[in-house]
Amino acid sequence: MEQPILEMKSITKEFPGVKALDDVTFSVAKGEIHCLVGENGAGKSTLMKVLSGVHPYGTYSGEIFINGEPQKFSGIRDSENAGIAIIYQELALVPELSVYDNIFLGNEITNGLTIDSYETIKQSTEILKKVGLDVNPESKVKTLGVGKQQLIEIAKALKKNVKILILDEPTAALNETDSDNLLELIKELKRQGVTCILISHKLREVLAVADTITVLRDGKTICTLDHRDRQVRENTLIRHMVGRSIDNVFPKREKIAPGEEVLRLENWSAYAPALGRQILKDVNISVRAGEIVGIAGLMGSGRTELAKSIFGNPDRYHVSGKIFIKGKEQKFRNPHDAIISQLAYVTEDRKGNGLILIQDVKTNITLANLREITERGIVNKNEEIVIANNYKQNLNIKTPSIEQKVLNLSGGNQQKVSLGKWLFVKPGVMILDEPTRGIDVGAKYEIYTIMNSLVERGMSIIMISSELPEILGMSDRIYVMSGGQIKGELAGEEATQEKIMEIAVEY
Amino acid sequence: MLNEKSDPPKPSIFSEIASLLSANFSQYFMFIALIVIMLIFTIATDGVFISSRNISNLLNQMGYIAVLAVGMTLIIVIRHIDLSVGYLAGFLGAFAAIAMTSWGLPVYVVIPVVLILGALSGLLTSLPIAKLGVPAFVSTMAAGLIFRGALLLVTMGTGTIIIRDPTFNAIGNGFIPDIPDFGFLDDRHKVTLIIGLIAIIFSIFSAVQTRRRKISYNFDVSSTPMFILQMILTSAIIGYVMWVLSGYNGLSWSLVVVLIVVALFTFITTQTPLGRHIYAVGGNPEAAELSGISVSRITMLVFAFMGFLSALSGILYASRLQSATTTAGLGFETDAIAAAFVGGVSAAGGVGTIPGSIIGALVMMSLTSGMNLMGIDISIQYIVRGAVLVGAVIVDRATRRGR
Structure with missing residues (x-):
């Protein structure tokens, strides 16, 4: 058998009071796509931090070999020099700088003193072609969507002549199309000889691209599965990840006849002065007591904007239209007014605007x-x-x-x-914006169970989600948004992923 | 025993002390540092530093910085800064002087008017910050320039204005009255001792009350010996300070003012929804806004508090000097900001306490006072104070990390 490009042997890493990694062994063959899965807290990120030198040699026990050579990284620089690049879920780009400046940040091409912009742009164009991104290298990063920014991160890594590319939840913030593009790119990089380690919660993605899958649980390696012949099943993975099998990802709920209407929007439109464009147009929706109403749509279709504009409009859009709560028209000047009217909004971004960490x-x-x-x-x-x-x-x-x-x-x-x-x-109506984003299978199930028990007690839930199985599994009714408009409404039982996507991509 | 059902293996009182100390290390650190600094100066000055007269002077001198530090704590907690407070204090001090000397207004009118003016000035300064998102650094620096100009303008004709109102001047220089001697403790200020006694009784009473309420909720409380130890320690500190002060004229009016301000703002920050809202805005403004808290309203309110306290600082300072000068207020903001940072306030927002900042102010004041007593040159004094400021912040960061 060929020598593995990367071997981590008996890695143990302790934090005060916690053993984050316990005798983990992890081996990656050259040129493969190796997926690392496990629940949150299983130790995936810690393992990658050990590999990339964030946790330097000496703070853990065990050995790392690259192409058979033992490595002692004392920092990220060392691991980069060894050809390892890591791309985190949170992007590390400078929004105010141009694409080419970002790609060459820290490795600027100079004529001795000043930056050689022409050369930089030329090389950037080539690298961008490699990642299949068609943007002007001179445009500022902040003008691009998250999906494109993710590709720029990869371009940046490729520039450093990377041999092992680590992607930590790269598709967490991406919509389906961007995710698919990214996965295609990973496969393309594999053809070019780059070894990829992919950490992901989205098991369908994992099963679609992985050659090998390693499962971690509670800081231990549970198993390494060969997936070149596409034989591994989602159930198997979940069973290894949680140590039990979850036959039904979505808990059952006693369907009750929906009660009276608790929230209605009439011709709800919003204009964002900061963006200079219309973000919502003539939205008409209705939510009844005891219902879970799903709102599906691609990234940028206006779902979060809809939620915020309802919930007291903290971003100060110019809104028009009417909100009715239990049949009475309400005008919310701020989130406080919305709370008084028994609305609640669990935000998409827990760390950013949800909780006080x-x-x-x-x-x-x-x-x-x-x-x-x-x-x-x-x-x-x-x-x-x-x-x-x-x-x-x-x-x-x-x-x-x-x-x-x-x-x-x-x-x-x-x-x-x-x-x-x-x-x-x-609250009477709870808006949940991506309620299970970035959380593990077990916790997801618990959150679904909580949602079910809430609607059984007569509360209404509006659930915004990018995960179609979740929308399908949980919703009584589904609105599909695109371009700031409601493009379609589907009953829970008649909806399929295909039907939703068809509506979501129509413009 | 009070909590029989959930009694864990009983820890010894020493391990309880150790765990309490390690859990709250960053809180206690500056307090311990303060005591160490005071000890060092006491030894270096053969006890002059800890004499009643010096401690009394030190506490009376720090009044005008202490009240600013209280306001500055809140400002920094909500992630802003206020560079205008020194000049606002200087200008309002001069305004008060003119109102009394030139316009002949009575002191009972002047003080409330000046305090209200201060609050309004703070509010006005905050409008561009709260409503338009102008950085506080810019808005308050501009306001500071304006107040400085205003101070020069009102003192242009007269230069230094001498204040002759005895009531006004008593705020910065006077002491609370004493009862006549009756043959016992005649060399001490007896009212100060009585107040100290009342404070001790009150603190024990409220501690017992809090503990009772917790027990009624079935919560874990510290062990009885630990509780008694804590109360003895608190009582000893209050008792000692009051004893020292009673040896030299007793409590000053300016210390009374500071104590009231500290008590009031500690109450607001720790016990009321407003306090919660302030820390929420500092911890994560977006999350606070989505939780129904108006960030702009909190911002304006905190700046109004700051303006109010700046006015109070101006009054304390003018009254202490018995005059208003053209340079009054110079550098106050630096002292107030330094006190807050030494006291553990975080520039990242959402972290910092009023008592912490007061301890910070005490540390800085003790350094000045101690070094003055030792006859250390002012040049060295600045260097030492700078080093202590940065050292305190480094220790604070290092001990907070990993929590």
């Missing part, structure tokens, strides 16, 4: 409804602890205590804190 669990949970625990102008902190502990228990938030900073929780548990925060507002 430096504060603890209990403070986050009570933030949107402090009034409830305020007596004579003073916050009753004892009551707060009782409430937070209740949510911790009911939502199964895994944290040593509610005094823990949200920062230290895993993605799934942060999402549960977010849910708890908005449940405490006691």
Whole structure:
């Protein structure tokens, strides 16, 4: 057998109080696409940080070999020199700089003193061609979509003459088309001889591109599966990942007849002055009590903008149209008004605008409804602890205590804190924006279960999601958006992925 | 035992102290540093530093910076900065002086008017920040220039304005009255001791109350010996400070003002929804806005508080000097910002406490006072203070990391 390009042997990495990696062995053959899967907290990112030198030699035990040579990386520079490049989920581009400046950032081509722009642009064009990206290298990065920015990251890595490319959840923020493009690119790079390590939660992607799949669980290597003949099944993977088999990804719900209408939009339009364009046009939707209404659509179709414009319009779009809550017209001047009308909005971006990471669990949970625990102008902190502990228990938030900073929780548990925060507002209608993005299979199931129990108790949920199986599995009714408009409405049982995509791509 | 059902193996009181200290290290660090600094100066000056007279002077001198530090804490917590506070204090001090001397307005009118003017100035300064997103650095620097010009303008004809109102001047120089001697503790300021005693009783009472309430909720509380130890420590600190002060004229009016301001703002920040909102805006403004908190309203309010406290600072300073000068307020903002940072406020926002900043102010003031007593040249004093500022922030960052 050919010598593996990368071998990590008996890697153990401990953080104070936690063994993040426990005797992990990981071996990658030259020129393959090797997928690394596992639940959040399984140790995938830590393993890659060890490999890329973020955790330098000496802070872990075990050995790393590249082409049989032992390696002792003391920093990212060392691993880069060895031909390893890592692309994180959060992009590391400078939005105000041009595409070519970004590609050559830190490795500028100079004529001795000044940057040789012509040469840089010329080389950038070639590299961009390699990643199949057709953009003007002189345009600023901020003018491009997330999908294209992701490709620029890859271009940047390729420029450094990379042999092993690590992609950490590269498609998490991408829509289907961009994801497909990216996966095609990975296959193309493989043909060009680049070895890829792909970390992903999206198992369908993994099964579509992987040659080999390694499963981590609780910091241990569970198994390495050969997938060249496409024999591995999703169920098998899930079973290895969670240590149990989840036959049904979506929990069953007793369908109840929907109640009366709780929210209606009439000719709802919005114009974003900052972007200088119309983002929503004549949206008419209706939501009834006890329903889960899915909103599908591609990235940029206006789904999040719709949610925000309803929820007190914090981004100050110019909106027109009417909102009716339980049949009464309402005008929300800010999110506070929307909360008063029993609306809740669990944001897409937990870290960015959902939670206050430096504060603890209990403070986050009570933030949107402090009034409830305020007596004579003073916050009753004892009551707060009782409430937070209740949510911790009911939502199964895994944290040593509610005094823990949200920062230290895993993605799934942060999402549960977010849910708890908005449940405490006691809403009638809850808008969930990408409720399971970036969280693991087990936590997803729990969140679906919570959603079901909420609608069974008469709450209404509007769920925005880019994951079609989720939309199909959970929704009673589905609106499909495109170009800021509702292009179609489907009943849950008649909808299929194909039908939704057909509507979503129509312009 | 109070909590029989969930009694874990009982930790010794020492391990309880150790875990408490390690969990709150960054909070206690500056307090311990303050005590160390005071000890060093006490030794270096053969005890002069810790004398009643010096401590009294030190505390009275720091009044006008302490109130600014309180406001600056809130400003930095919401991720802003206010560079105008020094000149605003200087200008409003001069305004107060003119109102009393030239216009003959009574002090009881002048003080509230000046405080309101301060709040309004802060509000006005914050409008471009809160409504248009102008960086606070720019908006408050511009405001500072304007206030400085205004100060020069109002003092142009007269230069330094001497204030002759005894009530006004008492704020910065006077002490609370004492009861007549009756043959016991005659060399001490008895009202100060009585206030100290009341403060100790009150702190014990409220601590017991809080503990009772927690027990009624079935929450874990510290062990009884630990609780008693904490109360003894708190009482000892209050008692000692009051004892020292009672040896030299007792509590000053300016210290009373500072204590009221600190108590009020500590209450607001730790107990009220407004306090929660301020820290939420500092921790993540977008999340705060989506939680129904108006970020612009909180911003304007915090700047109004800052303006109010700047006015108070101006009054304390003018009253202490018994005059308004053309250079009043120069560099106050630097001292206030330094006190806040030394006290553990984070420039990234959302982190920092009022008592912490007061300790920061005490550290900086102790350095000045101690080095003055030792006759260290002003040039070296600046260098030492700079080094302590950066050192404190480095320690703060290092101990916070990984939490």
